[in-house]
Amino acid sequence: MRAPIKILSVSIVFILISAIFVQTATSISLHKLEREKILEERQIVSLPITSEDTQYWGVVVVIFKYKNPANNLPLPEKQQYKIYNSLVNSKNWRADHIRFLLNENATREKILNALDWLAGNSGPNDVVFFYYNGHGIPVPDNDGDEEDGYDEAICPYDTDVEDGKLVNYISDDEIDKKLDSIESEGMFLAFCSCFSGGLFDDSESLGFRKSNNIKHFNKELAMDIEGDGRVIVTAAMEHGTAIFYKEMFDPFALSLNLALNGKADKNKNGICSAEEIAEYTKTHTLLGHLLYSLGISSLAALVTILTGGPTAIPTALLLIIFYPVIVELVLYLQSGYFALPFPQIYDGYDGELPLIQYS
Numbered sequence: 001m002r003a004p005i006k007i008l009s010v011s012i013v014f015i016l017i018s019a020i021f022v023q024t025a026t027s028i029s030l031h032k033l034e035r036e037k038i039l040e041e042r043q044i045v046s047l048p049i050t051s052e053d054t055q056y057w058g059v060v061v062v063i064f065k066y067k068n069p070a071n072n073l074p075l076p077e078k079q080q081y082k083i084y085n086s087l088v089n090s091k092n093w094r095a096d097h098i099r100f101l102l103n104e105n106a107t108r109e110k111i112l113n114a115l116d117w118l119a120g121n122s123g124p125n126d127v128v129f130f131y132y133n134g135h136g137i138p139v140p141d142n143d144g145d146e147e148d149g150y151d152e153a154i155c156p157y158d159t160d161v162e163d164g165k166l167v168n169y170i171s172d173d174e175i176d177k178k179l180d181s182i183e184s185e186g187m188f189l190a191f192c193s194c195f196s197g198g199l200f201d202d203s204e205s206l207g208f209r210k211s212n213n214i215k216h217f218n219k220e221l222a223m224d225i226e227g228d229g230r231v232i233v234t235a236a237m238e239h240g241t242a243i244f245y246k247e248m249f250d251p252f253a254l255s256l257n258l259a260l261n262g263k264a265d266k267n268k269n270g271i272c273s274a275e276e277i278a279e280y281t282k283t284h285t286l287l288g289h290l291l292y293s294l295g296i297s298s299l300a301a302l303v304t305i306l307t308g309g310p311t312a313i314p315t316a317l318l319l320i321i322f323y324p325v326i327v328e329l330v331l332y333l334q335s336g337y338f339a340l341p342f343p344q345i346y347d348g349y350d351g352e353l354p355l356i357q358y359s
Contacts (some may be wrong), residue, residue: 056129057122057184058098059114060084061154063134065103068160071135077249083131083253086260091357097121098129106134108168115178127355128184133253135159136193139169154193176225185229186353188274190281192235192252196226231274231353232346234279251288252343255281262358273352282343319358 062080064073084100087093099114115130122128135155142151153169160167179187226232235252256277258264264272264280307311 003129005095052323053125054128055122056093056097057118057126058087058093058129059101059111059118059131060087060098060129061111061114061132061134061156063100063103063106063155063157065157065159066135066155067104069157071155071159073134078255079250082257083133083276086257087129087356093356104157106157108158108170110249111154111156112171112174112178115175116181118194119178119181119183122182122184124183124185126184126186127353128182128187129355130179130187131190131192131256133192133250137166137169137192139166139171154191172225176227177352179225179227179230186274186349188353188355189225189230190217190256190278191233192250192256226346226348228348229350230346230348231278232348233278234344235285251285252281255284255288258284260356260358270357271354272356274349274355275347275352277343277355278343278347282345286342297305 047192060083062083064080066072080102084098087098088095099117101110101114118128118130132154135154137153138150139153140150146225151171151173153171154175155169158168168359233256259272259277259280262272263284264276266276304315
């Protein structure tokens with residue numbers, strides 16, 4: 001009798017998994033349809049994808065290893081090059097038009113110099129790309145332009161805590177000032193910012209701080225650097241943090257990379273616009289997170305059923321239902337807020353901005 005019961009139990013688990021997946025996919029699809037309708041209603045204003053008058057300039061910043069090893073982000077080395085490779089392997093980007101700053105090369109000075117390089121080389125008809133993947137953190141506002149008293153900042157390789165003070169960060173005000181000096185009328189900006197530890201808790205690491213200002217990081221970062229001609233996508237929603245899976249993958253970076261390689265091209269014309277890329281990245285980052293959580297909880301549930309006793313079925317069902325909740329609670333206890341990896345989009349470009357020609 002035990003074998004039929006186990007088969008029935010496994011079937012119940014798969015039915016529950018399917019129901020959750022269908023509901024999630026339906027919600028994402030509805031959101032996607034709403035966004036696509038908005039894009040279809042807008043006038044398409046396209047710069048030539050390749051011409052003497054339009055060139056493509058980019059800065060890609062990826063930091064998984066910091067000067068202080070306590071701040072490292074443990075992701076596979078091969079993932080560090082994906083965004084850069086997607087650009088240089090396309091038809092409209094050139095390697096000599098891209099600054100790739102990886103780990104120790106992504107210091108505060110070099111990032112700011114790279115932004116100056118963009119300003120010095122790009123013209124009004126050119127397209128600019130800026131991608132940052134590393135730590136992000138709120139810092140005290142020094143000029144009084146923030147209602148909550150905090151600026152948002154990215155953390156270069158040499159960012160650290162010295163004598164209880166954060167040093168070598170780059171605030172959103174500094175980024176915005178650099179962007180204002182760029183003449184390009186079309187920019188795509190992507191920020192995948194993760195957090196860790198306790199901000200001023202010790203001198204060993206950067207980190208989390210349990211306060212309301214950190215919960216608004218992604219929204220306020222986008223608000224502070226928004227402007228005409230800029231399309232911005234951040235890795236998480238207003239009250240959530242970006243998330244990655246240790247030694248496996250970063251849902252935001254993976255989704256963005258797939259988008260740059262043609263997955264975002266909904267009209268199949270061989271060109272992905274900044275808006276298409278932002279939308280694809282937004283929906284698939286959340287989907288990747290949900291599928292990973294669902295997969296882990298489902299695997300644990302199946303193992304419980306196949307190896308457990310009379311209480312295996314209810315235990316397995318509880319695992320599927322409450323595993324994501326437990327993960328969120330653990331993260332909240334550690335950081336002060338939940339993981340809500342649903343990227344936010346700001347679109348200040350009038351029309352659709354052609355970004356990459358992949359075929």
